[in-house]
Amino acid sequence: MDLSRSVAVLVLAVAICFPSASAEDQLAVGERLLEVQTLVSDGGAFALGFFSPDDAAGPARRYLGIWYNGMSGPRTVVWVGNREAPAAGSPTLALANDSSLVVSDADGRVLWRTPGSGGSSSSSSSPPPALLTNEGNLVVRSPNGTVVWQSFDHPTDTFVPGMKVRLSHLTGEGNRIVSWKSPGDPAAGSFSYGLDPGTSLQLLMWNGTRPYWRTPVWKGYAVASMYLSAGTVLYTAIVDTEEEISIAFTLSGGAAPTRYVVTSSGRFQLLSWNSTVSAWATLLSWPSSGCSTYKRCGAYGYCDVTAAPAACRCLDGFEPASPTEWGAGRFEQGCRRKEALPPCGGGMGVGFVAMPTMKVPDKFSLDAGNRSAEECAARCAANCSCEAYAYANLQSSSAKGELSRCIVWAGELVDAQMIGPRWGGETLYLRVPVAAASTWWKGQQKCSEDCSAGVSSCAAADMHFISMVLQIQRQEKENREPEDANARDKDGDHKHVERNR
The missing domain is CATH 2.90.10.10 (Bulb-type lectin domain)
Structure with missing residues (x-):
């Protein structure tokens, strides 16, 4: 043979x-x-x-x-x-x-x-x-x-149309997009991306077990669209049921291949295929700047990504805890209050200063119920541990149709960013002494611009502020009623607050 x-x-x-x-x-x-x-x-x-x-x-x-x-x-x-x-x-x-x-x-x-x-x-x-x-x-x-x-159900480093990132409401477990160890090694790397098990209202990128980057909070929409290029629209769908919440994306008909990827160097990127040059084009990449990584600007600091270049700044009413360190580009110590808050219940009152277009800080809680903006402010003012609140159009469960617009913070404010209106920024209301609130409110750039157009707009802003302070003071007065009534009020508060983190 x-x-x-x-x-x-x-x-x-x-x-x-x-x-x-x-x-x-x-x-x-x-x-x-x-x-x-x-x-x-x-x-x-x-x-x-x-x-x-x-x-x-x-x-x-x-x-x-x-x-x-x-x-x-x-x-x-x-x-x-x-x-x-x-x-x-x-x-x-x-x-x-x-x-x-x-x-x-x-x-x-x-x-x-x-x-x-x-x-x-x-x-x-x-x-x-x-x-x-x-x-x-x-x-x-x-x-x-x-x-x-x-x-x-078992993704590696890539998120493609039709795939779902899930989180179980029952167990708190979900799947994640996990980077390669290196461009030449498909083994699981350090970086992963998925729904935050502490609150399903945001997604996180982790470096190992530590948060590395965070998305803005979910506003409760079921479907959102994003224009990418001529003839290409990306649709993001979120489904929230009693059992789980999931997020997926699809593309408009005839769109070029498009995918999200978590890179081994710690980037979450949106890529689209360019057939003209036979290469992947990077449409978006996060973190978008050095100061937008998690807690980069320290407690009570925020990353202003609307500036060029992006920079760490202190929240309104705060200043660098260590001016020397801050000036040297080391922001770990964060910021401190310029003026201490008055003793809680001392009758001096508190106010709030507004910071618009913010990616609100992490570690928040939902104050359940479809409350008004005034109720949200009053409840935060009446709670001595409440540092800030936001009145956002958040939907806690699209399956049940419950609206939770009031989100509050107790403790340090970390990982805030000024992102601008394009990315769904919220107005963050910071708790400050009444005198500081009056000064800061009038000193906001928005109010200055309104004043250039006419006095009435600033008067309206001042009237809104005065109304808020009066309501807060009324709430504080009610909280100083006889002890048994105060106890009943506190019990009621605990029944209505849903802890998400």
Whole structure:
């Protein structure tokens, strides 16, 4: 037998012993996806197969992955299966009879396995084939058609249209987008992104276990749109039920491939494919500046990202705790009050100074109920530990339709930013002595601009301030009524406050 016939016989024997995938987008029980094979979704948008990182050094490391199909240039991987257990040799992927996916190395050792349906591997009813959808989701079902496992529930570093970032209201657990360790190592890196388990009203990026960057609070909308470029609109949908809250995004028809990614260097980026230059264009990147990382400007400081360049500043009514450190660009000590608050209940009263277009500080609580702005201010003033409040259009549960507009802070104010109206900034009301509030309110730039147009606008601002102070003083007077009434009022407050952090 000559060499060519021997090779042909060997290839035939391998094909008989290890059947390969029979359909382009599916893998059935008894089939194996070999190292050199791929599944391609029906529609051709994504491919599934084994790959090695482009700049991998040393012996070849093979990973099961999903990537954009048909793009020129380096492969863009959006999901990795065995990211912690690469194969050194020729790996295979198989679908077991219990509906689990199994990656094995050349010696048959199992490197990675998904949970199965719990059925017997000897069951006469085989599960349907694993399917790669045209959205880039690898789906495994049980014999009765129930989804047992899908890659969208186990993201790596990329967030694509149709994928959901979830958080359970029952357990406080959710999935996260987790960066690669480095551009050449798909293992889990330091940075991750997901819904804040302390409050589902915001998303966080973590560096390890420490918060690294934070989004503005969610205003309660179900769907929001963002114009990206000609013919491309990004729609963000948030679904909040009794069981969980989830966030996903879709694109307008005909839009270029677009994705979010958490990079190994600590950036959360929105990227869109530019077919003209065959490269990914960075549309947005967060943190947007050095001072917008978490708590960068210290307690009672904020990052003004509307300035050029962005800079740390003290909240109105505050000054650097250490002018020397602050001047040297070291902001960890934060800021302190210029004037101490009067003793609580001392009859001197407090007011509030308004700071518009803010990403409000972290560590907030929701004062449940559809309260008015005056009620929100009065309740904060009556609570000695309340440092600030915001009257925002927040929806605590879109499933129940409950509105919680009043958010309050007790303790240090950290990680505030001035972001401008484009990104959904809120007006933050800071608790200050009455004299300071009068001075700061009149000294706001907005009031100065209004005064240039006419005296009446500043008079209206002063009247609003006076009305607020009078109501706060009335509230304080009520709180100094006989002890039993005061106790009943405090009990009522506790019943109506929902702690979110």
